[in-house]
Each structure stands twice: as structure tokens, then as C-alpha cells.
Amino acid sequence: MEGWTVTVDRRITKKEKPNTEQLEFGRIFTDHMFIMDYMEPLGWHDARIVPYQQLTIDPSAMTFHYGQSVFEGMKAYHTDEGEIQLFRPEKNLERLNHSNDRLCIPQIDEEFVLNAIKQLVYLDKDWIPKADGTSLYIRPFIISTEPFIGVAPSHQYKLIVILSPVGSYYKEGINPVKIAVENHYVRAVKGGTGEAKTGGNYAASLKAQEKCTQNGFSQVLWLDGVEKKYIEEVGSMNVFFKINGEVVTPALNGSILEGITRNSVIQLLNHWNIPVTERKVSMEELYEAYVDGKLEEAFGSGTAAVLSPIGQLSWGDKDLFINNGKTGEVSKALYDTLTGIQYGRKTDPFNWVEKVKEVSAIKN
Amino acid sequence: MEGWTVTVDRRITKKEKPNTEQLEFGRIFTDHMFIMDYMEPLGWHDARIVPYQQLTIDPSAMTFHYGQSVFEGMKAYHTDEGEIQLFRPEKNLERLNHSNDRLCIPQIDEEFVLNAIKQLVYLDKDWIPKADGTSLYIRPFIISTEPFIGVAPSHQYKLIVILSPVGSYYKEGINPVKIAVENHYVRAVKGGTGEAKTGGNYAASLKAQEKCTQNGFSQVLWLDGVEKKYIEEVGSMNVFFKINGEVVTPALNGSILEGITRNSVIQLLNHWNIPVTERKVSMEELYEAYVDGKLEEAFGSGTAAVLSPIGQLSWGDKDLFINNGKTGEVSKALYDTLTGIQYGRKTDPFNWVEKVKEVSAIKN
Numbered sequence: 001m002e003g004w005t006v007t008v009d010r011r012i013t014k015k016e017k018p019n020t021e022q023l024e025f026g027r028i029f030t031d032h033m034f035i036m037d038y039m040e041p042l043g044w045h046d047a048r049i050v051p052y053q054q055l056t057i058d059p060s061a062m063t064f065h066y067g068q069s070v071f072e073g074m075k076a077y078h079t080d081e082g083e084i085q086l087f088r089p090e091k092n093l094e095r096l097n098h099s100n101d102r103l104c105i106p107q108i109d110e111e112f113v114l115n116a117i118k119q120l121v122y123l124d125k126d127w128i129p130k131a132d133g134t135s136l137y138i139r140p141f142i143i144s145t146e147p148f149i150g151v152a153p154s155h156q157y158k159l160i161v162i163l164s165p166v167g168s169y170y171k172e173g174i175n176p177v178k179i180a181v182e183n184h185y186v187r188a189v190k191g192g193t194g195e196a197k198t199g200g201n202y203a204a205s206l207k208a209q210e211k212c213t214q215n216g217f218s219q220v221l222w223l224d225g226v227e228k229k230y231i232e233e234v235g236s237m238n239v240f241f242k243i244n245g246e247v248v249t250p251a252l253n254g255s256i257l258e259g260i261t262r263n264s265v266i267q268l269l270n271h272w273n274i275p276v277t278e279r280k281v282s283m284e285e286l287y288e289a290y291v292d293g294k295l296e297e298a299f300g301s302g303t304a305a306v307l308s309p310i311g312q313l314s315w316g317d318k319d320l321f322i323n324n325g326k327t328g329e330v331s332k333a334l335y336d337t338l339t340g341i342q343y344g345r346k347t348d349p350f351n352w353v354e355k356v357k358e359v360s361a362i363k364n
Numbered sequence: 365m366e367g368w369t370v371t372v373d374r375r376i377t378k379k380e381k382p383n384t385e386q387l388e389f390g391r392i393f394t395d396h397m398f399i400m401d402y403m404e405p406l407g408w409h410d411a412r413i414v415p416y417q418q419l420t421i422d423p424s425a426m427t428f429h430y431g432q433s434v435f436e437g438m439k440a441y442h443t444d445e446g447e448i449q450l451f452r453p454e455k456n457l458e459r460l461n462h463s464n465d466r467l468c469i470p471q472i473d474e475e476f477v478l479n480a481i482k483q484l485v486y487l488d489k490d491w492i493p494k495a496d497g498t499s500l501y502i503r504p505f506i507i508s509t510e511p512f513i514g515v516a517p518s519h520q521y522k523l524i525v526i527l528s529p530v531g532s533y534y535k536e537g538i539n540p541v542k543i544a545v546e547n548h549y550v551r552a553v554k555g556g557t558g559e560a561k562t563g564g565n566y567a568a569s570l571k572a573q574e575k576c577t578q579n580g581f582s583q584v585l586w587l588d589g590v591e592k593k594y595i596e597e598v599g600s601m602n603v604f605f606k607i608n609g610e611v612v613t614p615a616l617n618g619s620i621l622e623g624i625t626r627n628s629v630i631q632l633l634n635h636w637n638i639p640v641t642e643r644k645v646s647m648e649e650l651y652e653a654y655v656d657g658k659l660e661e662a663f664g665s666g667t668a669a670v671l672s673p674i675g676q677l678s679w680g681d682k683d684l685f686i687n688n689g690k691t692g693e694v695s696k697a698l699y700d701t702l703t704g705i706q707y708g709r710k711t712d713p714f715n716w717v718e719k720v721k722e723v724s725a726i727k728n
Contacts, residue, residue: 026513029424054420059526060393064507067431067563068570104570139513143428149390149503149528151566151600153574162423164513184555189589191550193568199431200564202515204557206432206468210517225553226590236515 004047004109006034006116006361008123011051020131023167025304030124030136030163034116038106038157047112047361049120052162062154063143067200070099071141073303075166076121076356078128078135079344084121084356086138087342089114091260095197096140098258102196104153105142113140115361117161122356129165135342137166137304166304174335176311176325177218179234181283182208183316187233187255189225194232194255201257202236209235219300221313223283225255231281237300237308238262241286242330244294251278261301265334267350274330283315290320297328306342307335368411368473370398370480370725372487375415384495387531389668394488394500394527398480402470402521411476411725413484416526426518427507431564434463435505437667439530440485440720442492442499443708448485448720450502451706453478455624459561460504462622466560468517469506477504479725481525486720493529499706501530501668530668538699540675540689541582543598545647546572547680551597551619553589558596558619565621566600573599583664585677587647589619595645601664601672602626605650606694608658615642625665629698631714638694647679654684661692670706671699 011031018028029052036047063069072092077085093110100107117138121128128136140161144154185208188194188201205220212220219235231250233239238259240249247269252258269276289295298310311325322328327335340346341353375395382392393416400411427433436456441449457474464471481502485492492500504525508518549572552558552565569584576584583599595614597603602623604613611633616622633640653659662674675689686692691699704710705717 026424027511029511033423052423055423056418056420059397059416059419059524060390060503060528063563064427064433064505064524065435065503065563065566066570067433067565067567069428069431069567071429102571103567104574137513139424139429141428147391147393149501149526151569151573153570160423160428162513164424186553186555189550189553189556191548191589191592192553192556193564198564198567199427199429200557200562200567201431202429203431203433203467203562203564205515206430206517207466209515210468225555228555 004112004362006047006049006119008049009051017127018165020129020134023129023134023165025166026137026164028164030127030165032120032124034120034161036159038159040155043106044108044159047116049123057145058147060147060149061145062148063145065149066151067198068103068105068144068154069142069199070096070103070105071139071197071199072096074138075303075342076128076136076138077342077344078130081344083344084125084128085342085344085353086118086356088260088264088352089117089354091263092140095258095260099196099198100142102193103198105144105157108159112361113159115359118356118359119361120161120163122358124163127163127165134165134167137164139164174309174327176309176322176327178216178312179219179221179310179314180212180215180217181313181315182212182220182222183228184208186225187222190254192255195252195257197257205236217314229282229284231283231286232256234300234310237302237305239300240265240298241281241295242297242328243289244296245275247274247276247330248281249276249278250281259301261303261306261338264338264352265301268334268337271349287315287318287320295320295322297331298322299331306338307331368476368726370411370413370483372413373415381491382529384493384498387493387498387529389530390501390528392528394491394529396484396488398484398525400523402523404519407470408472408523411480413487421509422511424511424513425509426512427509429513430515431562432467432469432508432518433506433563434460434467434469435503435561436460438502439499439667439706440492440502441706441708442494445708447708448489448492449706449708449717450482450720452624452628452716453481453718455627456504459622459624463560463562464506466557467562469508469521472523476725477523479723482720482723483725484525484527486722488527491527491529498529498531501528503528538673538691540673540686540691542580542676542678543583543585543674544576544579544581545677545679546576546584546586547592548572550589551586554618556619559616559621561621569600581678593646593648595647595650596620598664598674601666601669603664604629604662605645605659606661606692607653608660609639611638611640611694612645613640613642614645623665625667625670625702628702628716629665632698632701635713651679651682651684659684659686661695662686663695670702671695
């Protein structure tokens with residue numbers, strides 16, 4: 001196979017763009033999408049940008065039956081200077097390949113796909129909203145398309161990238177949320193798929209989320225599937241606690257997703273000389289710290305919400321009110337710095353941002 | 365909403381039917397399929413039989429991203445008298461609703477869908493192969509189709525039923541297979557989705573299956589995700605062991621699928637006055653029984669394979685050779701009786717089979 005180029009089929013009639021004030025998360029999609037197919041012995045091939053369109057897929061396609069799929073989530077930001085920025089996108093492509101490995105999906109060429117994403121974002125750059133807190137959400141995903149209903153890795157796949165202009169993920173914005181500790185349902189377990197970004201983990205979370213919403217909470221705090229003792233994640237975010245001046249977050253143990261925002265938070269805290277530790281954290285320990293007046297802050301981290309402070313944590317009949325239900329100082333500093341870097345308003349000491357310029361993705 | 369009727373759009377040009385001798389599992393599909401849509405506030409609606417065709421789905425449809433899907437598997441059999449039979453189909457529809465509940469998918473009307481399946485099978489009855497061991501595999505599945513990339517239960521679904529003429533699931537037929545005990549990867553854990561028939565459980569199994577195939581085994585034996593000590597399932601089947609005259613199978617614990625063949629095996633053994641117990645079974649116990657010469661038989665049970673004897677079990681550096689690698693007496697009797705009932709060659713003391721006659725599915 002020769003060098004790869006992304007062919008581009010431009011939409012002639014552009015769709016109407018949404019009112020920036022009313023943007024929801026993930027409901028509106030831009031004019032174009034990227035697709036690339038996989039089939040043996042060709043490998044990944046036929047990389048193309050086409051008008052956003054419905055997929056035509058056989059009902060026996062494996063993705064509908066056996067959940068062999070992975071995805072990523074990242075954002076493009078408009079700077080005040082009119083530039084377009086991505087935040088650590090190479091980490092998303094790297095993680096996509098980690099997820100591929102766990103799900104027996106063939107590896108992608110990370111550099112080529114990243115360039116294809118940049119090409120797509122640049123083509124649809126007028127869709128990147130400019131209001132505060134808004135961005136263009138980028139959703140790469142891979143589905144297994146072989147028409148075969150047997151339990152085995154597929155021999156055919158599609159990698160697709162769609163773009164959605166988004167407001168803030170949480171309508172409450174940076175306001176602290178109420179979280180319920182989940183004691184019955186489990187999101188993932190060591191040896192399972194918890195560290196991969198695959199649909200099954202999210203499907204498994206729906207029932208607990210439904211229950212907690214009915215009880216007036218925003219998200220659940222997941223405990224480990226083995227002892228139901230140690231904290232894993234909050235909703236679909238990683239979680240941090242500031243206890244007696246030290247920030248702690250559950251160590252990556254095989255069932256926790258390796259968040260890119262999580263990693264950025266750790267780097268920022270180190271940069272600021274605020275102690276941060278990755279280790280096991282039990283609910284017991286957290287509750288004791290709370291009783292002793294040492295649980296100072298708590299927050300979730302993720303691409304969609306960036307950072308989401310936790311104001312209240314309910315654990316059985318116990319209620320932990322954190323920082324009087326207000327956003328803590330470290331949480332606020334992290335949010336301001338991360339979004340500041342993402343929107344190009346603060347200096348970027350780690351070279352996290354990548355500019356998107358006119359580009360053609362080519363692989364030789 | 366008034367009474368439901370299944371509208372039928374018959375294919376004019378029929379597809380060519382496969383050579384019965386060369387039937388594989390799940391690669392060829394019949395002339396028609398059943399579809400029913402769900403949308404609020406309509407509920408399930410627009411039940412229809414249409415020519416087998418590609419689906420047209422938005423790339424943002426939730427099923428591609430968050431794994432909210434369920435499925436079932438059942439078979440239609442041709443009797444020597446030319447009748448068509450289903451095997452305990454009401455149990456599959458009941459289980460589909462259990463899976464729906466776990467995955468936050470709206471409940472279906474089991475009786476209506478079963479009648480629609482019968483109507484579909486009857487319409488495509490010429491596709492039911494007649495050779496020994498062959499059947500028409502029936503695959504009902506539900507996918508979440510709302511075009512929204514946020515983690516929440518979908519508000520739109522499709523229930524689809526496709527049919528596939530199949531040979532035996534295992535090319536080796538009833539010959540005993542080599543199984544490897546999986547010590548690293550986990551299929552499911554209590555509090556997760558193990559007892560639901562949802563894609564994520566199968567996606568989670570692929571990596572271990574790939575590893576065991578490379579090492580010359582047919583399937584893996586799954587251990588519990590908490591202690592990695594107790595036996596759960598084998599591949600995508602339930603598992604039974606005959607130890608010192610008693611048949612034991614892992615008790616349903618929240619992470620094991622409630623197999624319909626499993627239930628039928630238990631009922632048959634009770635009927636024959638062969639002791640059968642549902643309880644925890646550890647690999648340790650199994651190994652001790654083997655060393656003591658008391659591990660007499662082992663087999664998996666499932667719709668696709670019916671019954672699959674285990675001839676060899678590898679657990680780390682230990683190899684358990686069961687019944688000299690031959691199919692055991694009880695295994696053989698169960699296989700013969702189950703398939704005998706399914707194909708209408710043996711009496712059916714439990715009223716398990718249901719005849720498929722010309723029918724129109726109507727719900728008032």
C-alpha cells in the first residue's frame with residue numbers, strides 16, 4: 001500500500017449552526033466526519049472526510065451484538081486570538097491504542113489519525129463556538145463491522161470521528177455537586193475492561209446512575225469491585241481528595257481509566273509543590289478524615305467537565321459535607337489553570353496545547 | 365395506541381440458500397428480519413417484518429459509544445415429521461427483559477415479540493436446514509439509537525430479529541475440548557453486568573479467548589472476579605462437573621448468566637434422579653477431586669453448542685484429564701436427550717417445545 005492521504009468530499013450546502021447560548025452536550029454535529037475502514041489484508045485504508053451522514057451497517061455487524069468498540073473524547077478550543085487549540089491530543093490517540101489492545105482491535109497509526117482529526121477540525125472550524133466554557137467536542141470511535149454473529153474479534157472495523165459544538169457538560173457549571181457512594185453496582189473490576197475506554201463500562205454504569213439521579217444526586221462514587229471498600233472513580237471521571245493539605249487520588253490499578261485530565265492535574269500539583277499521591281483510598285479513611293475535619297476538598301476530573309467539585313458525599317446513612325459545599329481553593333486553581341491553558345489565556349509550561357492549522361494528513 | 369399488528373413487506377426475489385453441508389455459525393442470514401422501534405412517548409411501535417437489509421443509523425447513535433445493548437439466542441428446529449419447533453422460547457424473552465432491566469432499556473411485551481418471532485420464522489421456514497445438528501439460529505437484539513453522545517439511557521431503541529441457518533457451533537461437534545483456566549482476565553463481577561446478556565461481557569472476554577486459542581485451547585474457564593478462586597462459566601457457556609456421582613454447577617451469584625440450557629440440564633438430572641447441586645465450586649476443590657479420581661465428567665451448556673464436553677482442563681502448570689478425554693455417560697445422555705427433544709425425536713416430558721405454525725402477531 002502506498003502513502004495514505006485523506007480524501008475530502010466537502011458538503012455543498014452547509015448546515016445551520018446552533019445558537020451558542022443554547023448549546024447542550026453532544027446533540028448537534030458539524031458538517032463533516034472522518035471515516036477509515038479496516039479489512040484484512042488491507043489493514044486500515046480508505047481514509048476520508050465526508051459530509052456528516054448516516055452509517056449503513058448490516059444488522060449482523062458484530063458491534064451490535066458483542067460490544068467490541070472503543071472511543072475517545074477530546075476538545076478543540078478557540079483562543080481569544082482566533083487560534084484553534086487541542087489539549088494533549090496525542091495522549092488520546094495513545095490511549096485509543098491501549099483500548100484497542102484490550103478489545104482485540106487492530107492498532108491505528110496515531111500520528112496519521114491525529115493529523116486527520118486536525119484536518120477535519122480545520123475544515124469545520126467555523127463550528128467551534130467562541131463563548132466562555134464552550135468548545136468543539138471531538139469523538140473518535142471504532143466499531144466492529146464484520147457481518148458475523150459469533151463471539152470472536154471482528155475482521156472488519158470502521159474508525160469514525162465526529163465533532164459536536166458543546167456548552168459546559170454540567171449545566172450547574174463549576175458549582176459543587178452531590179455524589180452518592182454506590183454500594184451495590186460495580187463499574188469495573190481488575191482483569192476486566194475498566195482501564196479501556198469501551199462501551200461496556202459505560203453501559204454497566206447506567207443503572208446506578210439512574211438510581212442516584214432518582215435520589216437527587218448528580219453522580220455515583222464507584223468503589224472497587226472486589227472489596228467494595230476502595231474508591232475508584234466518580235461517574236465517568238477520575239476523583240481527587242485533599243486531605244490535611246495533601247491531594248490523593250486512587251492509583252491506577254487495572255480497573256480505573258487513565259484520565260488525561262487526571263494526569264494533567266497531578267502534573268500541575270507537582271509544579272505548584274502541592275503534595276499529591278496516587279494510592280489506594282478507602283471510604284473508611286475518607287470518612288475518618290472528614291470526622292477529624294481534615295477532608296478539605298474533593299473533585300472529579302475529565303475531558304467533558306474538566307473539573308467538577310464535590311460538595312456532598314453520601315455513604316449509606318452518612319453525609320459528608322465538603323468545604324461547606326463550596327468549591328475549594330485548589331479545585332478552583334486547577335480549573336482556572338487547566339481551562340486557562342486550554343483557551344490560550346494562561347502560559348502553558350508543559351507544552352500541552354497544539355495549534356490546529358491548515359493541514360493535509362499524509363502517511364508515507 | 366391501538367392493537368399492534370406486524371406489517372409484512374415480503375422480499376420479491378429470494379436469496380439463494382446455502383449448501384447445508386457447508387453451514388458455518390452465524391454468517392448467512394435469511395430473506396427477512398423483524399424490526400420494532402421505541403421512542404417516547406410512543407413506546408414500542410411500528411412492528412414490521414421487512415426484507416433483510418442494512419440498517420441506516422446516525423454515527424452518534426448511543427449504541428456505538430456506550431454499549432447500551434442486549435441480545436438473545438435461540439433456535440428453530442425441523443422435526444423428521446416436517447414440523448418446526450422452538451425450545452423454551454418464552455424463557456429467552458423473559459431473560460431479554462431481565463437484561464433490559466439491568467441495562468435501563470424499556471421492557472418489551474414478551475408474548476407479542478415471541479409471536480412476531482414465530483411469524484418471522486414461519487415466513488422464512490424454507491431456510492431451516494434439515495441435516496443432523498443443523499438449525500435456524502434466531503438472534504433478537506436491542507440497540508440504543510438516540511443520536512446523543514452523553515452517558516445516559518437512550519430515549520430511542522430498535523429491537524431487531526435476524527435468522528441464520530447454522531451447522532454445529534463447534535466444528536469438532538460433541539468431541540471433548542481443551543479448556544484453559546483464566547487467571548488474569550475477568551469476564552464479569554458481582555454488581556456488574558454478568559447476569560445480563562449484553563455486549564460488554566462478550567467484549568471483555570475476547571482478549572482471554574485470543575490468548576487461549578494461541579495456546580491451543582478451545583475456550584477459557586472463567587473464575588470469579590473477586591477471589592479468582594471460584595468457577596463461573598466456560599467461554600460463553602455455563603459449566604457442570606460430575607464429582608463422585610454428583611453433578612455440581614456454580615450457583616447463580618449475580619455475575620453468571622442464567623442459562624436456559626443450564627436450567628434444562630438441572631431439570632433433566634432431577635428427572636433422572638441424578639443428584640445435582642447449584643453451589644460455589646472452587647478450582648482447588650475440583651483439583652482435589654481430580655487427584656482423588658473423583659472428577660468424572662465436565663461439560664459446558666449453552667444454546668449454540670447445546671452441550672460441550674471438557675476433555676482437558678489446564679490450570680497453571682496442572683493438567684486435569686477428564687474421563688480419559690472422552691465424552692462421559694451423563695454428558696452423552698444429556699446431549700442426546702436435549703437434542704432429541706429439540707428435534708422432536710424424543711418425548712418432551714416438560715412441555716419445552718413449542719410448534720411454529722402460520723400465525724399473525726397481534727396485540728390488543
